[in-house]
Amino acid sequence: MNYADALDRAYDELPDSPADAGERLQVPDPEGQTDGAFTRLTNVSDIADALSRDAEHLHSAIQRQLGTNGQFEDGVARYNGSFSIADFDAAIDDYIAEFVTCSECGLPDTVLKTEDGVRMLRCQACGAFRPVQKRSSASSQRSQAPDIEEGKTYELEITGTGRKGDGVAEKGKFTVFVSGAQEGQTVQAYVHNVSGNLAFARPT
Structure with missing residues (x-):
């Protein structure tokens, strides 16, 4: 095998670039529904599936980001208060940055694992790993x-x-x-x- 062929083969074996990751990560737009004093996120399970994450974990993270209480039942999340689609979009973006995207290579090919009692985000593309921590509620942070x-x-x-x-x-x-x-x-x-x-x- 000559040098050019070897170089081509090496490039072929490299992980996808972060730009490719954005194309691979197809996340459904959030679907909100007002329900009296509550706002429902009706497709939270579909969003979690697209991210390869547990729907209840995603719901809990969104709840903390919005600084409110809520419930998760039968694949539907409900949050106390009135929230817009933009609010949900922003909360999901923040979740992706914290719990999905590798901070080293920028790819979404990660898994959440608990190791020695610590929740870790491990990248299956580049091998990097980092701890993720449960954040305090937004309301307590602002106070x-x-x-x-x-x-x-x-x-x-x-x-x-x-x-x-x-x-x-x-x-x-x-x-x-x-x-x-x-x-x-x-x-x-x-x-x-x-x-x-x-x-x-x-x-x-």
Whole structure:
């Protein structure tokens, strides 16, 4: 085998790139339904299946992100309060970043395992692993330190891209979705809505 053939073979055996991962990870859009003082997420099980995760685990994570209580029964999640599709989109994006995407190679080919009492995220593509920790509720986080407040402007570094194309930034314990912003930018962004420990902003 000559050098060129060997090089081609080596490239063929490399894991897919992170860009390919985004194409492989086809997540259904959340389907919300108002039910009096509650909001239902009717396809949480379908979303969990697409992520290869347990539906109750996803429900619990969304519940914490929204800073509310809820119930999971017969494949349907119900949350106390009124929440929009954008709220659910943001919570799911945050879940994917924390519990699905490998922080080293960016691929979603991961599994959650408990090792020596610690929940670990292991990547089957590159072999990397890291611990994941149960987060405290958004309401208790905000009572300790309001890193983001509705109606204020902040300088944010865009470090990622959400499933809907919005720029994603982190500030304190908040994940901020900035419409129209691109990864790599630093922007002044006006926060127009806060839900749990998720915030929504637009560039000024």
